[in-house]
Amino acid sequence: VNFVIKDHYGGKEVRKMRESLICIGKIGKKGYYFEDTGIQIFSYEELCYYLKRHMICYIHTLPGEDLLVYLRDELGLEKLYKQLIRLTDPEKDQMKYFSALFREGHYFNEDEIRDILDEYRSLMNAPVYRQKKWMGDLLVRSGRSARALESYQEALAEEDLEKNEIGRIYHNIGIAESKLFRFQNAKIAFIKAYQHLGEEKSLFYYYAITALLEGIEAAGEELKEFEDSDMLLDAFEEKFAEYQEDFQYNAVSEIYKKIVFLNENGKEEEAKIKKKRLVRSLQRDFRKEIEI
DSSP states (O other), X not given: OOOEEEEEOTTHHHHHHOEEEEEOSOOOSSOEEXXXXXXXXXXXXXXXXXXXXXXXXXXXXXXXXXXXXXXXXXXXXXXXXXHHHTTOSTTSOHHHHHHHHHHXXXXXXXXXHHHHHHHHHHHHHSOHHHHHHHHHHHHHHTTOHHHHHHHHHHHHTSSXXXXXXXXXXXXXXXXXXXXXXXXXXXXXXXXHHHHHHOOHHHHHHHHHHHHHHHOHHHHHXXXXXXXXXXXXXXXXXXXXXXXXXXXXXXXXXXXXXXXXXXXXXXXXXXXXXXXXXXXXXXXXXXXXXXXX
């Protein structure tokens, strides 16, 4: 029996979570890739860990049969393959599929399995718009913002959404658009979110994007259109400064000094090019600060 402590998972998730996973079964020479999230697993234990955190992906379907082939051929789990292949029929109870999968390898104890299945049942019984929103949130966190936007639009198309729910969806649309560098679209989404939900966070992101695109003064002018703008402006300027507090100590400041030097010495076109690159860099950094 192999006993391996494996970083979880081989891709970007490991950099976020800094967790390790004890694998007592076979480690695959090749990994299995989950298309929706871009995550790759190499063991039964990693599969259980992954599924527990991504059950929202399987409320209308089950993992593909290629996963079962991977379990059989790469991990040597012939018995589990035979169990699950009988449960892939759409008419079968999906709960039985995951119950069989989680119980076979004893990665989770019975209480943990019950909790996972109870949560799965809650996901399946939730309103469709919430399912779509949750899927969109997961896709944004997985770096799949373009796909996330499709889920959010499907959520908005559902009937009987409450005003605050619409606001939350628009806020996350703004985040997804920002991740895709579509900042004008993001601004529109954040304003819609603020109009529906009234949360300052949405308005701040609108302000911050305007500041990055058009400058602090322009952002302040746009903020005047809203109630309590004077109080908000002070708070927003202070908060926006937090994103730039290391500015004078990093390489970006050197670029800025170079831009000033070029402008002062009659090289406006070269300065303009460098400034455009600098703004793009700040936009890229700001994207990292915007999270679901």
